[in-house]
Amino acid sequence: MGLVVLALCIFALPSMWKGGSEEYPTAGRAIFLIMMGMYLTAVPFFIALWQTLKLLSYIDKKNAFSDLSVNALRNIKRCATTIAVLYLAGVPLLIPIAEADDAPGLMVIGFAIACTPIVVAVFAAVLQKLLQNAIEMKSENELTV
Numbered sequence: 001m002g003l004v005v006l007a008l009c010i011f012a013l014p015s016m017w018k019g020g021s022e023e024y025p026t027a028g029r030a031i032f033l034i035m036m037g038m039y040l041t042a043v044p045f046f047i048a049l050w051q052t053l054k055l056l057s058y059i060d061k062k063n064a065f066s067d068l069s070v071n072a073l074r075n076i077k078r079c080a081t082t083i084a085v086l087y088l089a090g091v092p093l094l095i096p097i098a099e100a101d102d103a104p105g106l107m108v109i110g111f112a113i114a115c116t117p118i119v120v121a122v123f124a125a126v127l128q129k130l131l132q133n134a135i136e137m138k139s140e141n142e143l144t145v
Helices: 002-016 023-058 067-101 106-144
Strands: none
Touching: 002 023, 023 067, 067 106
């Protein structure tokens, strides 16, 4: 996944922006701002990807029930929330593009794309809470025995 996003950042995104349109100058500026927002979201994406790899290494080393795993899940949750906020902040930028292309469904697509990191953040928060509870139960059991 990381290689695909990196390839998009290097090859696909720059070719999509052609410096604006003389016919629709407002849409050209909006496209530029959207592209900058997509580059900004790549940073928390790669941080979350790194945290995911660390979490998988903890699981592989049989160290899944540790504070390190909880911290990794917390960081993944924060990164997903940051991506969702950036995407939601960029949805109003779709208005000039939708008006220029006469495509009102573009706003719905923007909100749908912004909902994906929200789902990831909620899933990471649930896993983080479950893992914290499991660690607490494990420490209570060790103290009892």
